[in-house]
Amino acid sequence: MSKARIKIKFFAVTAIEVGAKEKILTVSKDLNEALKEIEKIINWPLKSNLEKNRICLMLNGRAVKMPIEKRALVDGDVMALIPIMGGG
Amino acid sequence: MLKFKKDKCVGCSICEIICSMEHEGCVNTKKARLRYRDNWPQIGRVDFCRNCAAKPCVKACKEQALSMDSEKNLQFNIDLCTGCLDCSEVCPFGTLPTDGKYPLFCDSCNGMYQCVNWCPTKALVR
Amino acid sequence: MNDKLPGYAGKILTIDLTEGSFNIEDLPQELVENYLGAKGFGAKILHDELPKNCDPLSPENMLIFATGPLTGTLTPASGRSVIVTKSPLTGIWLDSNCGGSFGPEMKAAGFDIIKIKGKAENPVVVLINNSEITIEAAEDLWGIDTLTTHELLKKKHGEDYKVACIGEAGEKQVLMAGVIAEGRAYGRGGAGAVFGSKNLKAVVVKGNNGINIDNYQEFMIANREAKNEIAISPDTGGSRPKFGTNSIYSFIREAGVLPVKNFQGGTYSGAEEVDEHELVKELYEQDRSCFGCPIACSKYSKVKKGKYVDKYVEGPEYENVWAFGAHCGNSDMGAVVYAEYLCDYYGIDSISAGNAIGFIMECYEKGLVSKEQLGFECSFGNDDAIINLVHLMGKREGFGETLGEGVRRAAKVLGHDSESFAMHVKGLELPAYDPRASFGMGLAYATSDRGGCHLSAFPVKAEVLSNNHRMDPLSTEFKAELVKNEQDWFTIVDSLGICLFAIFALGPNQITDLLYSLTGQKIFSSTEELMKIGERVNNLTRLFNLSEGITSKDDTLPARLLKERLSEGPGKGQIVPLEEMLQDYYLVRGWTKDGKPTSKKLNQLGLSDNV
Numbered sequence: 105m106s107k108a109r110i111k112i113k114f115f116a117v118t119a120i121e122v123g124a125k126e127k128i129l130t131v132s133k134d135l136n137e138a139l140k141e142i143e144k145i146i147n148w149p150l151k152s153n154l155e156k157n158r159i160c161l162m163l164n165g166r167a168v169k170m171p172i173e174k175r176a177l178v179d180g181d182v183m184a185l186i187p188i189m190g191g192g
Numbered sequence: 193m194l195k196f197k198k199d200k201c202v203g204c205s206i207c208e209i210i211c212s213m214e215h216e217g218c219v220n221t222k223k224a225r226l227r228y229r230d231n232w233p234q235i236g237r238v239d240f241c242r243n244c245a246a247k248p249c250v251k252a253c254k255e256q257a258l259s260m261d262s263e264k265n266l267q268f269n270i271d272l273c274t275g276c277l278d279c280s281e282v283c284p285f286g287t288l289p290t291d292g293k294y295p296l297f298c299d300s301c302n303g304m305y306q307c308v309n310w311c312p313t314k315a316l317v318r
Numbered sequence: 319m320n321d322k323l324p325g326y327a328g329k330i331l332t333i334d335l336t337e338g339s340f341n342i343e344d345l346p347q348e349l350v351e352n353y354l355g356a357k358g359f360g361a362k363i364l365h366d367e368l369p370k371n372c373d374p375l376s377p378e379n380m381l382i383f384a385t386g387p388l389t390g391t392l393t394p395a396s397g398r399s400v401i402v403t404k405s406p407l408t409g410i411w412l413d414s415n416c417g418g419s420f421g422p423e424m425k426a427a428g429f430d431i432i433k434i435k436g437k438a439e440n441p442v443v444v445l446i447n448n449s450e451i452t453i454e455a456a457e458d459l460w461g462i463d464t465l466t467t468h469e470l471l472k473k474k475h476g477e478d479y480k481v482a483c484i485g486e487a488g489e490k491q492v493l494m495a496g497v498i499a500e501g502r503a504y505g506r507g508g509a510g511a512v513f514g515s516k517n518l519k520a521v522v523v524k525g526n527n528g529i530n531i532d533n534y535q536e537f538m539i540a541n542r543e544a545k546n547e548i549a550i551s552p553d554t555g556g557s558r559p560k561f562g563t564n565s566i567y568s569f570i571r572e573a574g575v576l577p578v579k580n581f582q583g584g585t586y587s588g589a590e591e592v593d594e595h596e597l598v599k600e601l602y603e604q605d606r607s608c609f610g611c612p613i614a615c616s617k618y619s620k621v622k623k624g625k626y627v628d629k630y631v632e633g634p635e636y637e638n639v640w641a642f643g644a645h646c647g648n649s650d651m652g653a654v655v656y657a658e659y660l661c662d663y664y665g666i667d668s669i670s671a672g673n674a675i676g677f678i679m680e681c682y683e684k685g686l687v688s689k690e691q692l693g694f695e696c697s698f699g700n701d702d703a704i705i706n707l708v709h710l711m712g713k714r715e716g717f718g719e720t721l722g723e724g725v726r727r728a729a730k731v732l733g734h735d736s737e738s739f740a741m742h743v744k745g746l747e748l749p750a751y752d753p754r755a756s757f758g759m760g761l762a763y764a765t766s767d768r769g770g771c772h773l774s775a776f777p778v779k780a781e782v783l784s785n786n787h788r789m790d791p792l793s794t795e796f797k798a799e800l801v802k803n804e805q806d807w808f809t810i811v812d813s814l815g816i817c818l819f820a821i822f823a824l825g826p827n828q829i830t831d832l833l834y835s836l837t838g839q840k841i842f843s844s845t846e847e848l849m850k851i852g853e854r855v856n857n858l859t860r861l862f863n864l865s866e867g868i869t870s871k872d873d874t875l876p877a878r879l880l881k882e883r884l885s886e887g888p889g890k891g892q893i894v895p896l897e898e899m900l901q902d903y904y905l906v907r908g909w910t911k912d913g914k915p916t917s918k919k920l921n922q923l924g925l926s927d928n929v
Binding site (some may be wrong): 160 | 556560
Binding site for chain 3 (some may be wrong): 219234
């Protein structure tokens with residue numbers, strides 16, 4: 105199977121723009137491919153926000169290196185899109 | 193004409209800061225032509241001369257420091273002002289800012305409305 | 319107006335409460351060029367003038383209010399000022415920072431610095447109206463809460479006065495008492511107790527002096543750029559205005575950095591339901607700003623239903639949502655609102671208070687303190703216990719007497735190895751980040767000049783919230799440089815008199831543009847020179863701490879963080895490898911292996927006369 109069933113979480117202002125705090129999606133196993141698919145599904149400029157350093161991409165609690173590394177997703181992976189923030 | 197939208201105000205005083213800079217060349221909110229008055233813990237309001245139609249201040253001023261121009265906008269000549277504050281007494285809104293001695297009338301920055309330009313939440317609009 | 323020093327008020331006010339006298343002097347140029355303002359001014363004065371090893375609650379201790387050159391100006395987030403003193407809670411350096419509008423008003427009255435020494439015979443209020451200084455009897459205010467004190471003083475003297483005052487906690491010299499000023503707080507470290515020890519109820523100030531601008535055109539250009547940067551940033555122009563300080567809540571939790579139940583980890587009933595969206599929906603009613611701030615991160619919140627209906631607060635802030643929430647195993651945000659309100663009411667540091675409550679909950683569950691001793695049950699998740707304990711600490715009654723002295727002292731009283739889970743560094747209670755999932759934060763806690771502080775450096779941003787792969791939260795690499803550089807940079811921000819949140823959008827070049835165009839001081843046109851000032855101030859606070867008895871042994875973390883491994887989350891299995899980061903840090907700082915600035919370093923910073 106070339107697909108993985110993953111959960112994506114959205115936070116703060118990203119959640120408002122996307123319209124959800126989390127989604128469960130079946131996407132391509134290849135991380136880069138998956139991100140393209142996700143961008144279409146949520147109708148939100150994922151790629152450009154990543155490139156402009158306006159969000160951080162986390163996978164299972166760890167930040168994903170930029171440029172996006174070659175990586176295979178598996179069922180149950182949890183992705184998170186976090187607006188780059190300072191502290192509280 | 194300057195308008196205040198209370199539901200958008202966050203009480204930052206940036207309007208007072210920029211107003212004083214524009215008119216005095218330094219930062220001194222006590223000389224701003226508008227004044228934020230807080231209502232902690234809730235947001236209060238911003239007071240300023242509203243250039244109202246009635247303008248009872250013009251008649252009240254014994255020194256004739258207040259007048260109207262051809263477009264019925266309020267004109268204030270500080271050189272004639274003695275600081276009696278009768279204008280403030282008769283103001284129908286009762287909220288005219290003063291610097292302690294002299295009244296402070298909004299002049300819209302000659303149509304530039306700096307406070308409107310700088311208000312971060314569009315609580316002040318034309 | 320002061321023609322000589324654009325950006326500054328130009329004067330220092332010194333008040334002697336013992337003599338009932340005051341004097342006003344000019345702000346010296348050397349102080350400005352070498353120490354910049356606010357925290358920097360405080361460091362130089364405290365180091366030079368405070369008698370060594372004095373009792374922080376004696377008349378010998380000083381209170382130093384100070385603003386920075388950017389305080390009260392068009393610069394974004396320019397409402398800030400500091401109180402510098404020797405902390406009665408930690409026994410070492412304290413700079414306590416406050417937003418709101420007190421700092422700008424103090425500067426409008428004509429003072430960059432207000433020094434208060436001695437002790438009044440009876441409760442007094444210091445009233446400042448430009449250069450008219452009065453020390454007024456205030457017995458009628460003693461015992462009154464901070465909110466009512468504000469109302470009464472403004473009613474008596476005029477609504478245009480700004481107030482900084484203590485409540486019952488400060489009056490009774492509760493060691494974690496703070497000073498409340500116009501809805502904000504000089505919260506941490508016990509400055510309120512120092513007020514109380516001097517019989518000082520409040521400082522009340524108003525003024526109408528202007529702040530001169532050296533190069534108006536350049537200052538406007540710099541401000542337009544700053545305004546734009548703040549507005550387009552996803553932080554200061556996006557999440558922070560909407561969610562306030564809670565904008566980071568759920569992803570800090572996601573990253574495993576949110577400490578639960580006194581840093582034990584695990585979960586609790588209702589934990590998943592708390593996040594920044596829920597707070598907006600259930601609590602927030604209005605946005606509020608400090609003076610000069612376009613971000614408007616503060617909120618007016620009111621509880622709409624449930625047990626705490628109609629309770630309100632300016633807040634709740636992220637640190638309190640944690641301290642009275644996850645840290646205590648509590649998911650009732652109404653209780654959080656009320657607890658934070660009570661901390662304002664009594665005038666007590668909410669981070670220390672909340673941290674102490676979580677500590678005593680663990681002690682209760684371990685049987686180290688009983689229901690009889692406390693007067694009520696006190697397991698994790700018991701919101702009544704939280705409220706009861708804030709009252710008791712605020713009033714210095716019952717068990718609050720012990721707990722209000724801080725977890726370090728409370729652990730000594732309770733014994734049974736409770737010291738290993740008393741979560742403080744150098745006596746200051748830890749805030750809302752678990753460094754076992756963010757190693758750099760562990761180094762930051764261990765080396766902050768005022769103790770367990772999250773505002774001296776904030777590696778969580780670089781490690782957890784950044785795309786930069788070099789900053790792995792579970793690696794020690796590069797952390798020493800990161801912490802040193804952030805400490806120096808944040809110290810500059812604390813010396814400028816602006817809010818840290820401004821620099822989540824503005825960089826050093828934008829700051830120097832603002833500062834140089836405002837002040838015209840050549841030395842401030844160079845970011846290198848500015849960083850040197852930050853480094854100088856941090857070395858001076860280190861010298862102060864060393865002379866007050868701090869050694870490298872105190873640059874440490876609670877045993878729990880060094881020995882107990884996190885049980886779940888991205889930091890699962892981790893403890894903080896502090897020692898290697900610490901040695902790197904001393905090296906990077908130019909200090910000896912024992913954490914002392916070398917003479918070479920002190921020479922470089924022009925501090926060799928200060929040893």
